[in-house]
Amino acid sequence: MIKTVDLTKKYGDAFAIKSIDLNLDPGDLFGFIGPNGAGKTTTMRIIATLLEPSWGEAYVCDYSVHTSPKEIRRLVGYMPDFFGVYDDMTVVEYLEFFAASYRIGGETRRKRVNEMLDIVDLDFKRDAYANTLSRGQTQRLGLARTLLHDPQVLLLDEPLSGLDPRARIEMRNLLRKLGEMGKTVIVSSHILPELADVCNKIGIIDKGELKQNATKQEVIRMVRQHTVLVIEPALPEKMDEISGLLSDHALVQGCETGDGAVRVVLKSDAQDYSELPRLLIHNGIDLKSFREEELDLESAFMALTKGTSTRM
Numbered sequence: 576m577i578k579t580v581d582l583t584k585k586y587g588d589a590f591a592i593k594s595i596d597l598n599l600d601p602g603d604l605f606g607f608i609g610p611n612g613a614g615k616t617t618t619m620r621i622i623a624t625l626l627e628p629s630w631g632e633a634y635v636c637d638y639s640v641h642t643s644p645k646e647i648r649r650l651v652g653y654m655p656d657f658f659g660v661y662d663d664m665t666v667v668e669y670l671e672f673f674a675a676s677y678r679i680g681g682e683t684r685r686k687r688v689n690e691m692l693d694i695v696d697l698d699f700k701r702d703a704y705a706n707t708l709s710r711g712q713t714q715r716l717g718l719a720r721t722l723l724h725d726p727q728v729l730l731l732d733e734p735l736s737g738l739d740p741r742a743r744i745e746m747r748n749l750l751r752k753l754g755e756m757g758k759t760v761i762v763s764s765h766i767l768p769e770l771a772d773v774c775n776k777i778g779i780i781d782k783g784e785l786k787q788n789a790t791k792q793e794v795i796r797m798v799r800q801h802t803v804l805v806i807e808p809a810l811p812e813k814m815d816e817i818s819g820l821l822s823d824h825a826l827v828q829g830c831e832t833g834d835g836a837v838r839v840v841l842k843s844d845a846q847d848y849s850e851l852p853r854l855l856i857h858n859g860i861d862l863k864s865f866r867e868e869e870l871d872l873e874s875a876f877m878a879l880t881k882g883t884s885t886r887m
């Protein structure tokens with residue numbers, strides 16, 4: 576549905592994006608995550624045919640941005656990070672105005688506008704002036720506008736930015752709905768955890784380069800250098816004994832105790848650690864729990880974009 580090959584944009588000597596390869600299928604919700612100036616907007620604007628790449632290819636439904644921009648524009652809805660609304664138009668008038676610009680006329684237009692207001696849950700504001708909406712409502716209106724011509728592909732640039740927690744949840748629910756409708760969605764953000772639970776694929780971009788492009792689980796696995804086990808004995812006084820038994824084990828790099836548990840950092844090549852619980856039980860230590868420590872997405876993101884400062 577969306578494919579980019581060696582997609583590159585240079586400004587002078589500087590690379591805004593460098594050799595980006597993406598491959599997204601219908602129904603994919605791709606979280607495009609990166610700090611300021613990483614290249615998210617540049618990539619999306621090229622796919623939307625609003626910007627020409629320096630070299631490389633981008634395809635939407637097999638149409639190339641170089642040779643078929645008109646066809647692509649029919650298939651794509653692009654919502655920029657900032658957009659204005661007209662002061663003197665109500666919500667309905669605003670959507671009807673854009674529907675008319677897509678040459679949607681008469682009864683179909685009225686029906687389509689009503690459907691969009693329903694999808695983004697803004698019907699109750701249909702007669703309000705567009706410039707009186709809250710930030711969250713304005714974002715939803717922007718999304719309704721982007722959906723008017725029923726695009727198969729949606730490119731949403733930071734739709735969650737500046738929203739309060741409730742508006743974020745509402746927008747995330749809306750993103751899920753779009754995935755369920757079979758749309759292919761690229762949605763950008765600075766913050767990995769805020770998108771991870773709605774997206775099935777994640778790309779992390781930093782300084783114009785795609786650092787990871789995989790499922791959420793794969794991103795976490797690739798980022799994790801060492802597996803960390805958290806072992807809670809039934810009796811807290813057994814913690815030192817656990818440390819003593821495991822510290823010198825061939826699979827273990829080190830142990831720390833605290834908060835009723837022993838954190839065991841495994842060596843980077845340690846795969847199968849099933850012998851460790853057996854060893855503890857064999858030594859008469861009852862275990863309350865034995866689990867792998869979860870790597871949180873914030874840490875994954877920080878690890879992948881280490882040393883990146885805000886550049887804009």
Ligand SMILES: Nc1ncnc2c1ncn2[C@@H]1O[C@H](COP(=O)(O)OP(=O)(O)OP(=O)(O)O)[C@@H](O)[C@H]1O
Pocket residue numbers: 586590591592609610611612613614615616617618656765886887
């Ligand atoms: N017209 C331009 N001329 C020169 N450099 C540009 C231009 N547009 C973008 N850049 C540079 O390209 C890089 C990527 O910018 P881009 O807007 O794609 O990043 P972004 O990830 O969308 O950032 P943000 O999250 O802040 O919106 C940045 O270093 C930016 O300064």
